[in-house]
Amino acid sequence: MLVKYLYVFLLLCLSVATYSQTITGIVRDSLKNEPISYASIRLLKAQDSTYVSGAVTNDSGEFSIPAKRGRYILDVSCVNYQKKKYPIYINDRSKVELNTILLKFAEYSIGEAVVIAPVPDIVVRGDTIEYNADAYRVGEDALLQDLVRRMPGIEVSSDGKLMANGKIISKILIDGKEFFDNDIDLALKNLPASMVNKLQLFKEQSDMSKVTGFKDNNAEQVLNLTVKEGMKKSVFGNARVGYGTDDRYANKFNANYMEDDNQFAVIGNLNNVTDNFEYSGVSSQYDGITKERNLSTNFNIQRNSKISVGGNVRYEDNDNLFKMDSNTQTFIEGGNRMSTQSSSSNNRKRNLTFSLNSKWMPDSLTTIYTRMSVSTGTADDVRKSNSLSYMQNQKDSTSGWSDYITQGDVYNLNGSLVIGRKLNAKGRNISLSLTGAFRGSQDDGTNYSFTRYQSLNSTKILDQKLDISSSGNNWGVMLSYVEPLDTHHSLQFSYNYRQDYSGRDRSTFRRDPEGEYTVIDTAYTRNSLSRYSTQRFNVGFQSIHEKYEYTIGFSVDPTHSKNRSTVRDSIIEKQTQSVVNFSPSFKFTYRPKSNATFDFDYYGTTEHPTLRQMSADTIILDALSRTYGNPDLKPSFDNNISMYYQVSDYEKGAFFMITASGNYIANKIVDYTITDKDGNVESSYRNVKGNWGMNGGIMFNTPLKNKKFTVDNSSFAYFVRNIGYSNGAKNITYNLTLSESFSISYKSEKFDQRLQANVAFNITRNNLSQEGDLGTSNLGVKSSTMIKFPYDISLQNEVSYTYNHGYSAAFKNSELLWNLSLSKQFMKKKAGTVKVQCYDLLADRNNLLRVVSGNYISDTKTNMIGRYVLVSFNYRFNILNGKISSAAQDTDSYNY
Numbered sequence: 001m002l003v004k005y006l007y008v009f010l011l012l013c014l015s016v017a018t019y020s021q022t023i024t025g026i027v028r029d030s031l032k033n034e035p036i037s038y039a040s041i042r043l044l045k046a047q048d049s050t051y052v053s054g055a056v057t058n059d060s061g062e063f064s065i066p067a068k069r070g071r072y073i074l075d076v077s078c079v080n081y082q083k084k085k086y087p088i089y090i091n092d093r094s095k096v097e098l099n100t101i102l103l104k105f106a107e108y109s110i111g112e113a114v115v116i117a118p119v120p121d122i123v124v125r126g127d128t129i130e131y132n133a134d135a136y137r138v139g140e141d142a143l144l145q146d147l148v149r150r151m152p153g154i155e156v157s158s159d160g161k162l163m164a165n166g167k168i169i170s171k172i173l174i175d176g177k178e179f180f181d182n183d184i185d186l187a188l189k190n191l192p193a194s195m196v197n198k199l200q201l202f203k204e205q206s207d208m209s210k211v212t213g214f215k216d217n218n219a220e221q222v223l224n225l226t227v228k229e230g231m232k233k234s235v236f237g238n239a240r241v242g243y244g245t246d247d248r249y250a251n252k253f254n255a256n257y258m259e260d261d262n263q264f265a266v267i268g269n270l271n272n273v274t275d276n277f278e279y280s281g282v283s284s285q286y287d288g289i290t291k292e293r294n295l296s297t298n299f300n301i302q303r304n305s306k307i308s309v310g311g312n313v314r315y316e317d318n319d320n321l322f323k324m325d326s327n328t329q330t331f332i333e334g335g336n337r338m339s340t341q342s343s344s345s346n347n348r349k350r351n352l353t354f355s356l357n358s359k360w361m362p363d364s365l366t367t368i369y370t371r372m373s374v375s376t377g378t379a380d381d382v383r384k385s386n387s388l389s390y391m392q393n394q395k396d397s398t399s400g401w402s403d404y405i406t407q408g409d410v411y412n413l414n415g416s417l418v419i420g421r422k423l424n425a426k427g428r429n430i431s432l433s434l435t436g437a438f439r440g441s442q443d444d445g446t447n448y449s450f451t452r453y454q455s456l457n458s459t460k461i462l463d464q465k466l467d468i469s470s471s472g473n474n475w476g477v478m479l480s481y482v483e484p485l486d487t488h489h490s491l492q493f494s495y496n497y498r499q500d501y502s503g504r505d506r507s508t509f510r511r512d513p514e515g516e517y518t519v520i521d522t523a524y525t526r527n528s529l530s531r532y533s534t535q536r537f538n539v540g541f542q543s544i545h546e547k548y549e550y551t552i553g554f555s556v557d558p559t560h561s562k563n564r565s566t567v568r569d570s571i572i573e574k575q576t577q578s579v580v581n582f583s584p585s586f587k588f589t590y591r592p593k594s595n596a597t598f599d600f601d602y603y604g605t606t607e608h609p610t611l612r613q614m615s616a617d618t619i620i621l622d623a624l625s626r627t628y629g630n631p632d633l634k635p636s637f638d639n640n641i642s643m644y645y646q647v648s649d650y651e652k653g654a655f656f657m658i659t660a661s662g663n664y665i666a667n668k669i670v671d672y673t674i675t676d677k678d679g680n681v682e683s684s685y686r687n688v689k690g691n692w693g694m695n696g697g698i699m700f701n702t703p704l705k706n707k708k709f710t711v712d713n714s715s716f717a718y719f720v721r722n723i724g725y726s727n728g729a730k731n732i733t734y735n736l737t738l739s740e741s742f743s744i745s746y747k748s749e750k751f752d753q754r755l756q757a758n759v760a761f762n763i764t765r766n767n768l769s770q771e772g773d774l775g776t777s778n779l780g781v782k783s784s785t786m787i788k789f790p791y792d793i794s795l796q797n798e799v800s801y802t803y804n805h806g807y808s809a810a811f812k813n814s815e816l817l818w819n820l821s822l823s824k825q826f827m828k829k830k831a832g833t834v835k836v837q838c839y840d841l842l843a844d845r846n847n848l849l850r851v852v853s854g855n856y857i858s859d860t861k862t863n864m865i866g867r868y869v870l871v872s873f874n875y876r877f878n879i880l881n882g883k884i885s886s887a888a889q890d891t892d893s894y895n896y
Contacts, residue, residue, distance in 0.1 A: 021068065023098065024062070024425065032205070033359075035213060036061050039063075039081075041055045041057065044074075053066065053067065074098075081103040102305065120650060120653035124597060133147060135710075136151065138193050141835065143193060144196065170220040172187040174227065192238050196228070199225055203221055208418055211420025214482065215542070239874070240873070245870075248868045262301050268294065270293055287320065308358065308359045311354070318349050323343070355373040367419075369417070373413075390679075398678050407445060410440070410441040414437045427490055432478070432480075433480075439470075448463050467509075471502070472501055478494060495535070504527070525567050533560050535557065537555060547591050548589060548591065583603070601643070602640065605637070608635040609629075613630065629685060644660070657699045658697070668689075668723075673727065692720075693720040708748060736762070738761045739759070756784075774806060783798070785798075794825075795820075795822055815846035818841040831876050832873065840867040
């Protein structure tokens with residue numbers, strides 16, 4: 001009997017041992033590296049694909065499946081993603097930990113039927129807007145900027161920043177990997193458009209957010225480029241040489257090597273033709289004329305799923321000439337002050353930068369991110385200006401001119417380390433972040449200015465030598481703990497400490513009787529030393545479900561700061577300040593369907609005044625300006641709300657988006673200025689209540705019935721209420737901007753035509769002066785044509801007309817811009833292109849910008865490149881081209 005029971009016991013033990021193996025892993029988005037919840041995991045027998053068992057990933061993308069010893073196929077799938085299969089062999093090990101499984105976006109399908117139709121111009125995939133690059137026709141030698149400028153909703157702001165749907169694009173990625181950090185211009189002006197398959201616009205979470213699983217309050221918006229499959233195992237790029245009238249030249253070289261997840265790029269530039277992202281229209285960049293001499297290289301290496309390394313080296317030698325003419329009207333009760341200024345700046349910068357980043361997953365539970373960058377450079381700056389100011393309806397005026405010359409050196413060193421560790425399969429994790437930076441600069445120069453006061457019949461001359469040095473460092477540490485409450489809800493507790501040190505020594509000397517700069521000018525000399533320490537105690541609650549998710553957060557931020565100002569050995573002022581800030585946040589996302597998303601964000605931030613703003617010490621900036629702080633300033637609190645809804649119809653190829661945002665600032669810190677009749681300005685700071693703004697927009701894109709015609713429309717409205725001070729009087733300015741842009745495009749194999757019309761109205765109202773009640777309007781029409789003729793000849797023609805109404809009479813109110821190019825392809829595989837480009841054929845281009853603030857309106861015109869003709873030769877190459885088989889893409893083997 002005992003033997004019988006022993007036999008049964010052994011059978012039970014063997015059964016338990018047979019079923020005791022467990023397969024665990026985590027599924028992530030290959031692009032964003034974010035966990036994918038509700039992914040389907042199926043374990044199939046290797047010999048006949050019979051279903052054995054299955055699971056669904058949790059909110060952290062993790063799964064666990066029990067299995068016997070044997071050979072299997074692990075089938076991983078999720079809506080909107082490509083399916084992956086992994087052959088697995090399991091031995092007697094009790095636990096099998098798989099490497100991170102990365103899923104890529106899938107090509108669209110409806111049910112089980114694959115859609116055989118032209119790919120839509122724009123598609124919504126969750127919270128990602130995806131543009132089809134082939135829908136926007138550009139020339140064979142076109143650059144990324146030529147492609148992006150045709151994308152609906154993407155534009156360049158008046159200060160030259162790349163924007164999408166009203167928000168800044170912070171960086172450009174290539175297949176989810178960083179490309180020269182956040183240097184967007186480098187990517188726009190050098191990457192060939194022919195490499196791009198899709199352009200994906202989404203918000204990228206920070207490294208800390210990726211390891212904790214908690215979304216950032218204000219994540220960065222990025223643009224990811226997916227590369228065409230035929231280029232992913234090849235060396236490709238462009239080499240271009242060009243020369244034109246007025247000694248214009250444009251020489252570029254760009255070479256890229258890609259193999260699976262490895263990327264290498266080399267970029268070289270030698271030109272004096274600024275590749276303005278928007279060459280036509282009043283929204284051009286206002287950065288003058290630049291000579292570029294740059295050489296850069298970028299790399300991303302990933303040999304396996306556990307570790308990846310990326311980085312870049314950049315050398316830049318740029319010479320910029322910037323000229324500006326401005327007319328400014330300052331609102332003053334009892335009579336406005338008018339001023340005009342003409343200035344020029346010649347700046348040469350040389351800079352060498354090295355950056356490195358890595359991601360390491362030593363096991364399935366641990367993730368480590370590292371970042372490091374170091375840069376050093378020099379700068380030579382020569383600035384000249386002439387100015388005239390006067391009170392309206394009065395003859396007395398103040399005029400002057402100045403010369404400012406400096407030479408300097410600068411260095412920066414930055415680093416960060418993020419470590420995340422999962423403590424169990426349910427999502428419990430702990431994370432650590434360390435940051436540090438060192439910086440410094442040294443500038444030497446001279447400052448000479450002459451000011452004449454007509455009412456006083458007097459002059460004032462400044463003749464100074466400058467010796468300015470600064471240095472600083474900061475470091476910080478952050479600890480985070482996430483506790484899952486159940487399968488859908490989790491809590492986060494985090495603590496952050498940061499310390500910042502900065503020192504600045506500005507020594508200013510006057511001439512002695514012998515003409516040497518030896519006399520210290522105490523009115524312009526200041527030495528300052530500042531120390532800041534900031535803590536943040538934060539608690540967050542997150543809930544994730546299949547169709548919606550939300551995050552609630554609240555933080556308390558105690559801040560302590562010290563500042564000391566001296567002149568030589570004399571202490572001018574000591575300050576100590578302690579402030580407690582509060583920052584709430586709420587984020588809600590709802591996805592009713594895979595092609596539609598609604599997103600709502602609220603976050604509040606408290607900002608305390610700087611020590612400079614609170615210092616009662618008077619700082620003299622130049623002959624006409626001096627500033628002093630206000631010790632009674634209170635912290636400001638900024639409430640921000642934003643929301644959007646976006647949806648696409650894949651069958652119809654249509655896209656629709658509506659967006660709105662607003663902010664209200666309590667106790668905003670604004671300038672408090674006093675301007676006397678001679679134009680001397682004293683500035684301080686005050687708190688005001690009631691500054692707020694709101695904006696909204698609607699955008700849609702849809703093809704017409706025959707699919708060859710596409711209609712785009714964008715409508716936006718902005719309203720801002722600004723409160724400031726002008727000569728001690730409270731100044732309230734209301735500014736309303738309405739804009740509308742409509743275009744219709746026709747696309748065929750040989751002919752591409754786009755007609756666009758846009759209109760913008762800007763209305764300003766002011767309580768101090770009726771002269772401040774101004775209105776401007778900008779009207780524009782544009783025609784872009786591309787024709788492909790026989791014998792590989794192509795013609796591109798762009799004509800635009802803009803009319804500006806309501807600006808200063810000193811500026812030209814219209815422009816007719818005509819750009820034309822004719823190209824011929826030749827050589828094997830049409831690799832060579834000869835092109836003749838004519839820019840601004842009518843020499844009628846206009847650069848005009850209006851700035852409206854709480855107490856003034858300014859119209860500004862800057863210098864730009866005028867009419868010229870450029871003849872260039874461009875060689876496109878794509879060598880060592882290979883094809884990746886579907887098996888190589890979708891199947892990896894695991895043996896345990």
